[in-house]
Amino acid sequence: MNSVVQYTSHDQYAIVSIVNGKANAISHQVIEGLNKSLDIAEKEQKVVILTGQPGIFSAGFDLKVMKESPESAKELVTKGSELSLRMLRFPRPIIVACNGHAIAKGAFLLLSADYRIGVEGDYKVGLNEVQIGMTMHHAGVAIAKSRLSEVYLNRSVSNSEIFEPKAAVQAGFLDLIVSEKELLATAKSIAESFAKLHLKAHAETKLKVRKKHLLKIKKAIAKDLKSNIVINP
Incomplete structure (x- = not known):
């Protein structure tokens, strides 16, 4: 797709x-690159396996862009929220093969997929926005509410609690944990x-199951567009 996102098509x-x-x-x-990849996968009617690099799925948004200005942060966060919304209503299943750490937007991508496989090890998964001084955006709250266990919602969003892989399953970030060597084969x-x-049945059923949350996320994105992303010093 481009220099930072690679797309490889297989039979199924x-x-x-x-x-x-x-x-x-x-x-x-x-x-x-991710949107272009989803365009192709949708046209080819492929299940999507989304993965990262050894030891790191993603540590979140590009901090250089986030710190550039309130406007640049708002633009990037909005595009990220729109990507999550697209993933949540994508007509084919999306599996994340999470190679290791998944923080902030990396964790939100986990919450935007249909099935999430993590790896054993000393890895961190969670939403650290409040910890680093960012007031959680409306869409972030809505996405978290759509997928996280109620017990873990405040711990994750308001308290920025970070989890090791097994606890991340309980929280709702992951569905399964395997060894690193088994990750891609399992996916x-x-x-x-x-x-x-x-x-057709998968696509229609997914939209029915998620209808309430998809509407809330869409409205939350509109709210974020009318306000600034707050990053406290």
Whole structure:
């Protein structure tokens, strides 16, 4: 797709890889590459496996862009929220093969997928926005409410609690934990299973199940567009 997002098509699924430096930061270029990848996967009617680099799925938004100005932060966060909304209503299953750390927008991508596989190890998963001084945006709250366990919602969003992989399953960020060497093979196996789903039935049922949350996320994005992203010193 571009230099930071790679797309590889297979018989029943497509592998989309984020490759953007040490932190695998979510930049404008990454979001553009992910959207183009989803365009192709939708046209080819492929299950999507979204993955990162060894040890890191993504540490979140590109901090250089976020710190540039309130306007630049707002633009990037809005594009990220729109990507999550698209993923949540994507007509084919999206599996995340989470290679390791998934922080901030990296964790939100987990919450935007249909099935999430993490790896064993000393890895961190969670929403650290409040910890680093960012008041959580409306869409972030709405996305978190749509997928996180009620017990873990405040711990994750308001308190910025970060979890190791097994606890991340309990919280609702992940569905399964495997060893690093089993990650991609497990994702491929699940993708092949999901490929047997009836395309139209899956797409229509997903929208029914998520209808309430999709509407709330869409309204939350509109709210964020009318306000500034607040990053406290």
